[in-house]
Amino acid sequence: MILAHETLSLYDKMLFEKAIVQAPFQKANPMTNEACFLYVLEGENKTYSALERTHIKVGESVLMKCGNFMFKLLPDKNAGTYEAIAVHFYPEILKKAYGNTLPSFLKKYTNQHTPTLVKLEAITLIQQYIESVLFYFKNPNLVNEDLLVLKLKEIIVLLLQTDSSDKIKTVLSNLFTTQTFDFKETIEAHLFSSLTVSGLAELTNNSLSSFKRKFKKIYNDSPNNYIKNRRLQKASSLLAVSELSISHIAYDCGFNDIAHFSKSFKQKFSISPSAFRLNQKHKILNQS
Incomplete structure (x- = not known):
């Protein structure tokens, strides 16, 4: 307001x-x-x-x-x-x-x-x-x-x-020379930002319905599902190799709410983020 x-x-x-x-x-x-x-x-x-x-x-x-x-x-x-x-x-x-x-x-x-x-x-x-x-x-x-x-x-x-x-x-x-960006370029550039699907639609100068149609045609998936999975994949990689806090990783991957991140992570990997990290550490120790 x-x-x-x-x-x-x-x-x-x-x-x-x-x-x-x-x-x-x-x-x-x-x-x-x-x-x-x-x-x-x-x-x-x-x-x-x-x-x-x-x-x-x-x-x-x-x-x-x-x-x-x-x-x-x-x-x-x-x-x-x-x-x-x-x-x-x-x-x-x-x-x-x-x-x-x-x-x-x-x-x-x-x-x-x-x-x-x-x-x-x-x-x-x-x-x-x-x-x-x-x-x-x-x-x-x-x-x-x-x-x-x-x-x-x-x-x-x-x-x-x-x-x-x-x-x-x-x-x-180049103050007033408009540059044209590919739809996919913009999506990939902001996959891990905190922008919502509606925010991405506005950034690509599309209505929400047009954005969803274009997205489905390119990625063969819905925007919400594709983006969530890409963010969770990045989070799992960071949990495995970094010492960053779970909250830091969640925010870095575009999740604004830690509880939502933990719930989404468990739904995808059948394990909590903290338990996933612990398992990865045990695997590394067993390999050494």
């Missing part, structure tokens, strides 16, 4: 957006002709693109080029809410803001697959920039067109001064 939402617009397009959300909350966010820079003020954000995913916390940020995205918003432990601020980039706004001086990196497009998102750690310059934008949300009477153009250009300059500048430049140079 969105508790508060404010925007600042440039040339009749939303440039800055600030939102407070009652979390946990999941949201699909297709961006067909825009890109976005997102900064977390409170809580955490798990961002998924067709082939990538990242996890950003307070003070961290992510730059996303156009494409399909899924957000899982997690609450601040004390406040119980998630808060973030976003800067939106549109090709027509950038061209109008820069005029005849559009930077070369915004005009050079390549055909190669480029990252769809770049995570940035906590950076003082970015933090100070965000604080300056928050000031204008509190004082909207001070905002005008010239100021917003300056703030738009400023964030691009700052992003290019970070340690991730090479990746940033690659993303910026």
Whole structure:
């Protein structure tokens, strides 16, 4: 549930957006002709693109080029809410803001697959920039067109001064070139993430019914059954060879609930995860 939402617009397009959300909350966010820079003020954000995913916390940020995205918003432990601020980039706004001086990196497009998102750690310059934008949300009477153009250009300059500048430049140079990803590529990339079947459907830009039909045609199995079995197979491998805790393995394999993981594991292997691990250790000892 969105508790508060404010925007600042440039040339009749939303440039800055600030939102407070009652979390946990999941949201699909297709961006067909825009890109976005997102900064977390409170809580955490798990961002998924067709082939990538990242996890950003307070003070961290992510730059996303156009494409399909899924957000899982997690609450601040004390406040119980998630808060973030976003800067939106549109090709027509950038061209109008820069005029005849559009930077070369915004005009050079390549055909190669480029990252769809770049995570940035906590950076003082970015933090100070965000604080300056928050000031204008509190004082909207001070905002005008010239100021917003300056703030738009400023964030691009700052992003290019970070340690991730090479990746940033690659993303910026392909900011509005939509990449097409194979359906199976996206599934395989997120098999062990915590995305639900409905989340995967939205990420592949399909309705749930269309997604299930495509999935059945490719994998000859239902999404729920196939994904659960792949996750359990990975879990069994990790239990056999690693010293990671059972809860860590469950989360690493895409299970959000330990009790559900243990029940599913026992249904498939006729033994609990802890007993399975113990059996594997005994086998190794007997072989040595």
